[in-house]
Amino acid sequence: MSQDAYAGWRTVLAGLQMLFVAFGALVLMPLITGLNPSVALFTAGIGTLLFQLITKRSVPVFLASSFVFIAPIIGIIQQYGDDGVAVAMGALFCSGFTYMVLAILVAVRGPGFLHRIMPPVVTGPIIMIIGLGLAPIAVNMAMGKTGDASAQLFPYADAIWVSMPALLVTLLVATLAKGIFRLVPILAGIVVGYSIAAFMGMVDFSAVNNSAWVAVPDFVTPKFEMAAILLMMPVALVAAIEHVGDVLAISSVTGDNYVEKPGLHRTLLGDGVATSAAALFGGPPNTTYSEVTGAVMLTKAFNPVIMTFAAGFAISLAFIAKFGAFLQTIPAPVMGGILILLFGSIASVGLNILVKARVDMGQQRNLVIVSTTLVFGIGGMTLGSLEGLSLCGLVAIVLNLVLPKADETEDLHEEEEIVEDMVK
Template structure:
């Protein structure tokens, strides 16, 4: 049944279903970084509406929290505060807009010219591997005083086992809900063991304003955050190609990659203006579109409206804040490992020859800098982590001899094998 002859009352229900698919990943990111999950719901909805306004409601995608920013946001909030971090993320959105302008002038192959697989592969690997200690620490309950390590491991492993079983053995739409399933089971085990504190739920009102945060602007967090946008930008290209492959439409040409990038950029800046995480297209929802065969972007409008409404349900925000850290830790063991795996597969699918000196230099330097914790600069001005890896990988790729020219649009479609990985994995 197509959307054209489908009863009007079914569209909001299908939209809510799309939100359920994205919900686990959507709230996971703010819970890990100390942001308000209700704000993340609100900005995901608003960002999705902005994206569809800019793209002319042509691409059936949903925008929500980008996992690539987990470590940078956590560090930035700890170092410079939440407000300054939001200011830096607003500027990151502007960088997306500049990339959109460059794509408009140079063509869709410009991003792949700037960030080919030999660059983006190790960066994605660093995103996953650098976060491994965070996942393990949460899974073991490090720093917790209300429960033991044994209790934490029981909860985290139950969440991990559920997540991997659903991801590998479930059928149909249910297979797209591994994170949500892991949260539910892990939360149930934690509840049975008395590890859940309902204070946040009891004190929350049924209807409440999300905890919006106004941004401020400091150049240190801005310089730190800007290079982080590299991975989500290249992932965005993959998502646009993936959804085009599902719907059999060429979104690179219409509405154009420059418009979809612009939609991401404006949505990210607006999200940061309210205190929400950066927005990016969600691959889980692309998988749901593929299974349901519902290609009409109107469904995503309803998903966005549902997210905005839920953002003002105070009890829901309170419940999300009661989720014990080991529940998230168990899921993140698989999630961050999968991100690193996607980065490795990017190199394999693109047939990056590691016997070539330039490729070996780029990949090895990027990995060691990122995983080893290399810092360049002082306390006032420094590059480290994913930001440093992005700058180093791009610079080496541009400087070292042997770089290929700009990739034609037709060749972008030939790289679909790489892109398809993003449908079955979470955000990277």
């Protein structure tokens, strides 16, 4: 085999490895929300290719499902019944425009703009609410119930015997595994939990046996409802902040400044276009993936072409109907056990943002913003048509803008340092 052919095969296999790393969380999002995992695979691939087109294929990232949107998607699906998925897709399509507006503002005003409207004292509690607000879903599923506890799917004892080993394996792999295996704790938890569930007779394979080998995924056409759109669009602000962190992380890994070239405005636009495109087919919103960043760091696979192959594999798997049917056989307790750690980790990330930014909770201003945001979110406060993350995000941003700062000069210096770090 020639050297060029060998290098080509290594690139292809690296692409498959990247999809393997992202796979667990990629399919978990649609399974939690009731979306089709085959459609999620398809839209992850399409979204990645669109992102590469917009960023001139210069950033080695793979786009897939964002957990930030879980709560609003579930809420909309429950509210609108049979049209719930279509209405949620319409709202997600419009949420992509939030990214696009932010991309324009960043292009005009610079990357420090996002930090000024959403500093750590705002983003920290909002991200904590995402994890803590989803906690009941994880616990209910771990105990064999539906996410909203409306029905008991499996006996409690059986569910615990499945969910707890799945949780234990996930956390052990996340903390003790070495190399590439440390990047796939969710997948490891799914494999172990699923194996135990199958042994206990909790898995129904009839859908797999009755499905064709190859079929077009069940795409969904969006429907547009203003109330759902207003609920979903502000959530994209949180996802955009998450995106900025991912871009800075991948920049530090590769040594290239993606904030400057291709530019944060292009990467934000790429996420927005990918999210809107995914919604047109019935897929979950797309975002850059932290797990893939870890894999890039570990393997030194800096070539963006690798992500092109990962996207191609994802699109191909979407048309294997038996594979999609198999994914939908994963019992709720398996997912519940893993989600206990996953949703808790999201809340911990929000707390870590406050700690790393050294947000002084002794200052009344910071205490007011964080405490009000947390109680609104965890307590389920509603003001008119605003609720959930949309309300929390708006309240936190407004309080941050209107409340006087203890030391304007010190705050200005802090903002300038953060912007300088982003640009360096």
